[in-house]
Amino acid sequence: MDKSKMSCPFAHARAEKGFGDMNDQEDSVKILLRLKDVRKTAKNWKTFQSGGEEVGRIVVPSEVHIRDTRQIPFEVDPPEHTAYRNLVEPWFKRPNEEAYQSKLREIVNVVLDDVITKKNIEVVSEFSLVIQSRALTVLLNTPFKESETWIDWGTHVFRSEDTDLDADKANILYDYIEKEIDRVLKNPTDDLYSKLVNSEINGKKLTKEEVKGVMILTFAGGRDTVINAITNTIAYFAEHPKSLARIKENPEMINTAIEELIRYYAPLTHMGRVVTEDTQVCEQDIKAQSRVSLCWASANRDEKTFKNPEEVILDRKMNPHISFGFGTHNCLGATHARALLRVIVGELVKKVKTIDILEHVDNIEDLDEFKRKVGFNSLTVKFNGI
Numbered sequence: 001m002d003k004s005k006m007s008c009p010f011a012h013a014r015a016e017k018g019f020g021d022m023n024d025q026e027d028s029v030k031i032l033l034r035l036k037d038v039r040k041t042a043k044n045w046k047t048f049q050s051g052g053e054e055v056g057r058i059v060v061p062s063e064v065h066i067r068d069t070r071q072i073p074f075e076v077d078p079p080e081h082t083a084y085r086n087l088v089e090p091w092f093k094r095p096n097e098e099a100y101q102s103k104l105r106e107i108v109n110v111v112l113d114d115v116i117t118k119k120n121i122e123v124v125s126e127f128s129l130v131i132q133s134r135a136l137t138v139l140l141n142t143p144f145k146e147s148e149t150w151i152d153w154g155t156h157v158f159r160s161e162d163t164d165l166d167a168d169k170a171n172i173l174y175d176y177i178e179k180e181i182d183r184v185l186k187n188p189t190d191d192l193y194s195k196l197v198n199s200e201i202n203g204k205k206l207t208k209e210e211v212k213g214v215m216i217l218t219f220a221g222g223r224d225t226v227i228n229a230i231t232n233t234i235a236y237f238a239e240h241p242k243s244l245a246r247i248k249e250n251p252e253m254i255n256t257a258i259e260e261l262i263r264y265y266a267p268l269t270h271m272g273r274v275v276t277e278d279t280q281v282c283e284q285d286i287k288a289q290s291r292v293s294l295c296w297a298s299a300n301r302d303e304k305t306f307k308n309p310e311e312v313i314l315d316r317k318m319n320p321h322i323s324f325g326f327g328t329h330n331c332l333g334a335t336h337a338r339a340l341l342r343v344i345v346g347e348l349v350k351k352v353k354t355i356d357i358l359e360h361v362d363n364i365e366d367l368d369e370f371k372r373k374v375g376f377n378s379l380t381v382k383f384n385g386i
């Protein structure tokens, strides 16, 4: 059995009716499954809101009980959204710079050089989490040693082993960020916190709460998503050594290959919106104040757009996947995530010949009507060097 395979649990419902229903903490969600509907809904921010009063409600499972701080720009709608987005956008485009990528390459190489000497490696905690955390120091432009603290937090900043929504765990992150903001208020550096506390929108400095909102998003949004993307990529190449060899021979394939892996594995299954007025989607009446979700994972397998959607085709030509969302709120961290995955695969093919999977425990997301494998709780492998 191919352990890297991630079959689409939405295929039947997508073809039959185009949606699914989920009861999330007694607050239902209508999950939109077709690419066309997902795109249309994502663009219509007036009717399908990301902001709104209840902070955390667009996330599924809803985070209304574990946080009050609005994540920015993620939980703000236009026109306010535009000013925040324009403010942070240049910072989050830094991963396009060669100097940035060479820092990522150094980080990845240190980890790779280490893992190929080991008998076995648990990829989630000893590879993906370590690389994600160390790479985040480059995105934030903070000292490398901060990554040690973040590694200790584990794979998800709000989720712990026994609970999906762990308020105590969330508080560790909030306290940490508050201290960091206080630090730069006294002694600014050239990190992201300092950049934010010194920024203005319409002539007004960002408040501490706003800075905190951007920072929470930066930590939370790119955590389990990036870890899943890296772990699934390793599992894929473990099961497909010929693909590893093919990319080694044809390094110019890397960008299309990464896009295809991101399409196929869609690290974030879906994201919600709150409906502002009575409306219809998929010919269903939707009441104001109820929730819908935009299922990126299903949209990416929509056979109306993608040929052989259940197959990983590393040189897929037409690939309008929406793993990073679509429209106003498309992922701010996408440039960093793409750069990191390209570097990982680029270095992996140079150093690793094959990867043996020794043990694995799948991470299955429970969406009521659907159960989706989103990655691994653990994946123990042996990296065989070249």
Ligand code: EMZ
Binding pocket: 059, 063, 071, 074, 158, 216, 217, 220, 221, 222, 224, 268
């Ligand atoms: C939120 C979300 C953002 C949420 C792009 O996704 O990621 C989730 O993992 C977090 O729990 O708070 O940041």
